Amino acid sequence: MIESILPAEVVAIEVYDDPPEAVLLPEEEPVVAxxxxxxxxxxxxVRHCARQAMARLGVPPAPILPGERGAPTWPAGIVGSMTHCAGYRAAVLALDTDLRSVGIDAExxxxxxxxxxxAVSLPEERVHLAALAAGSRDVHWDKLLFAGKESVYKAWFPLTRKWLGFSDAHIEFDPDGGFRARLLxxxxxxxxxxxxxxxxxxxxxxxxxxxxxxxxxKA
Structure with missing residues (x-):
């Protein structure tokens, strides 16, 4: 699913359960002890997914430890993003020669x-969501907005190492599957x-x- 909304340079691994072969590396164990x-x-x-993606990129398995503000620390030469929610886990990775940053979220x-x-939207975003809902009631646009804001932050943080609040970006959705986030x-x-x-x-x-x-x- 997630690979359908990412460019070809990205390796995406997703699962809908917790496979028994998923294990932590020794360096990661203390984080969740x-x-x-x-x-x-x-x-x-989610780290099991990330190491599968590393393998596809030809990168040896490595621990993925939370760094500043909990952001994952990737091996040199790699950019990536991870997400997990009830019934879904995913990790996406790319070479830093192809992408500067990547951010995903699933809910x-x-x-x-x-x-x-x-709490997570701007007044004009709520007006926009109401208009979208009038035309497509089978999509929970409020949850997509939340996911979109999370993706914005995950793409932003590796480039800035700074916090970005929900009110610091304005998102507009296209019903055909695209969205734009304007930084404020x-x-x-x-x-x-x-x-x-x-x-x-x-x-x-x-x-x-x-x-x-x-x-x-940039080319």
């Missing part, structure tokens, strides 16, 4: 809990050019709403 079973399974399986395709949309704060300078926003793709399948952003290397 005291975690509840659900957290441990998510943490383990159960159900409405946001009451009150959450107001100063963006990162990449290859001498300030990034003022991101473009991404979205999909809904198998009960999951997923979003993805890939920032290419």
């Amino acid at each position: 005291k975690a509840v079973d659900k957290r441990r399974r998510e943490f383990t399986t 159960p395709h159900v409405p946001l809990p009451e009150g959450v949309l107001e 704060v100063a963006g990162p300078v990449v290859d001498g050019v300030e990034i003022t926003g991101f473009t991404g793709r979205w999909t809904v399948a198998n009960g999951i709403a997923a979003t993805a952003i890939a920032v290419p290397v």
Whole structure:
């Protein structure tokens, strides 16, 4: 599913359960030594997916430890992103000669809990979602917005090492599977050019709403 909204340069691995062969490397064990079973399974399986993606890129298996603000620390030469939710785990990786950054998010395709949309969206975004809902009621646009904001942050952070709040980016969706995120704060300078926003793709399948952003290397 997730590979359908990412460019060909990205290796994507996804699963819908926790396979028994998914194990942690010794360096990762202390991170979840005291975690509840659900957290441990998510943490383990998503790293299992990431190491499968490493193998496809010809990269030896390596520990993936949480770094600054919990962002995964990737081997040299690799950019990537991971996501997990109930019934779904995924990792996507690419060479840093192909992409500057990548951000994905997946969420159960159900409405946001009451009150959450107001906390994660701008007033004009809520107007936009209402218009989309009038034309397509089989998509939970509020959950897609949440996933889109998460993807924006995951694409943004490796380029800036700075926090980005929900109100710091404005998202507009296209019903055909695309979206645009306009940054409302100063963006990162990449290859001498300030990034003022991101473009991404979205999909809904198998009960999951997923979003993805890939920032290419300037030609």
